[in-house]
Amino acid sequence: MTALRTIAVYALMLVVIRVSGKRAIGNFTAFDLLVALMLGEVVDEIAYGDVSFAQGATVILVVAALQYGNAWLSFAHRGAARILEGSPRIIIRDGAMEKQGMRKERMSPSDVMAELRGLGVSDLREVKLAVLEVDGRVSVIKHEWAESLRKRDLASTDPDNATDGSAAEVPESHRTDAEWALGGRA
Amino acid sequence: MLHRVGLRALVAYALLLALLRLSGKRLVSECTPADLMMSLFLGDMIDDYLWADVPPMQFFVAATTVVLTHLLVTFGRGVWPRFERLVEGAPIVAMRGGRPALEQLRGERISRFDLAAALRSCGLTRHRWSEVRAAYIENDGSTSSLPWPNDEPARRSDAPRAARLRAREARRDSSAGQGPIPPVAG
Numbered sequence: 001m002t003a004l005r006t007i008a009v010y011a012l013m014l015v016v017i018r019v020s021g022k023r024a025i026g027n028f029t030a031f032d033l034l035v036a037l038m039l040g041e042v043v044d045e046i047a048y049g050d051v052s053f054a055q056g057a058t059v060i061l062v063v064a065a066l067q068y069g070n071a072w073l074s075f076a077h078r079g080a081a082r083i084l085e086g087s088p089r090i091i092i093r094d095g096a097m098e099k100q101g102m103r104k105e106r107m108s109p110s111d112v113m114a115e116l117r118g119l120g121v122s123d124l125r126e127v128k129l130a131v132l133e134v135d136g137r138v139s140v141i142k143h144e145w146a147e148s149l150r151k152r153d154l155a156s157t158d159p160d161n162a163t164d165g166s167a168a169e170v171p172e173s174h175r176t177d178a179e180w181a182l183g184g185r186a
Numbered sequence: 187m188l189h190r191v192g193l194r195a196l197v198a199y200a201l202l203l204a205l206l207r208l209s210g211k212r213l214v215s216e217c218t219p220a221d222l223m224m225s226l227f228l229g230d231m232i233d234d235y236l237w238a239d240v241p242p243m244q245f246f247v248a249a250t251t252v253v254l255t256h257l258l259v260t261f262g263r264g265v266w267p268r269f270e271r272l273v274e275g276a277p278i279v280a281m282r283g284g285r286p287a288l289e290q291l292r293g294e295r296i297s298r299f300d301l302a303a304a305l306r307s308c309g310l311t312r313h314r315w316s317e318v319r320a321a322y323i324e325n326d327g328s329t330s331s332l333p334w335p336n337d338e339p340a341r342r343s344d345a346p347r348a349a350r351l352r353a354r355e356a357r358r359d360s361s362a363g364q365g366p367i368p369p370v371a372g
Binding site for chain 1: 231311
């Protein structure tokens with residue numbers, strides 16, 4: 001009986017997580033994490049039979065529906081997204097720390113440097129823009145001079161490299177693009 | 187009483203360790219829907235056993251069932267592509283040919299702001315979106331972006347070719363009476 005209930009609740013949760021989309025899995029905002037923990041916290045009572053399956057399923061479905069509504073609202077309405085998810089905060093601009101943004105996120109200069117080290121950046125001056133995203137990760141955009149070398153830089157006169165980046169000029173042999181990479185027709 | 191709790195913690199720890207080793211590496215490194223599920227389940231079921239709310243046998247059965255179901259699901263997604271698509275979903279095409287793939291993004295309720303944040307995590311600001319040949323939101327929620335051939339990182343093997351091209355250019359220019367061009371990387 002325990003085994004059956006466990007399988008049933010596993011299947012239900014799998015469906016719920018799939019339907020709620022990619023956002024529930026990767027880019028955890030604070031609230032996404034809370035919801036995942038909440039859903040995780042009810043499964044054991046169902047598996048052990050402390051609550052009836054119908055009761056447990058109702059809780060899971062209601063929480064999932066609320067989360068779906070939340071995601072939809074954040075998508076449809078920028079203001080709602082700001083309230084429900086928060087907005088990204090700039091912490092470095094043009095090689096200098098933004099004290100105001102850091103203060104609002106309670107980040108110290110050493111926190112910022114630790115984040116940069118984690119991304120392989122050792123020199124603050126290389127950073128054009130660093131943003132603390134709503135999921136708590138930091139993204140770094142480097143100055144053009146600090147970016148790594150590209151083929152374009154090595155041989156500007158190379159006739160094989162002469163495409164300027166517009167879709168029409170990419171030869172067929174380079175079509176490792178959308179459909180192909182997803183297993184579609186080449 | 188206390189030593190019993192300690193003993194149960196030891197047993198639970200050992201059992202979970204054994205089950206996780208059995209379930210393979212994917213749970214640790216990746217976080218697709220099914221993997222996330224199993225972590226939530228196991229983490230949640232352990233506490234009832236620790237506080238002796240459920241008999242050991244029931245915990246053992248429930249935990250083993252979760253892992254077996256998970257193994258079955260992961261095995262199924264390996265041999266049966268349609269099942270994999272069902273449980274994991276398919277990567278979303280976020281950008282194609284330097285432009286946002288608006289319809290797919292709308293389908294997953296990913297706003298332009300979410301897209302911008304996703305591309306920032308790849309170090310790309312909005313004004314450089316045209317440099318993205320294709321970008322995907324993968325099943326684990328992370329973003330990958332593919333550049334145009336010309337914007338790919340230069341490889342060491344590109345250097346000799348670039349040097350030849352530069353030399354040819356220099357010869358052409360000197361024969362036109364303009365004198366040799368100094369080496370670029372001087």
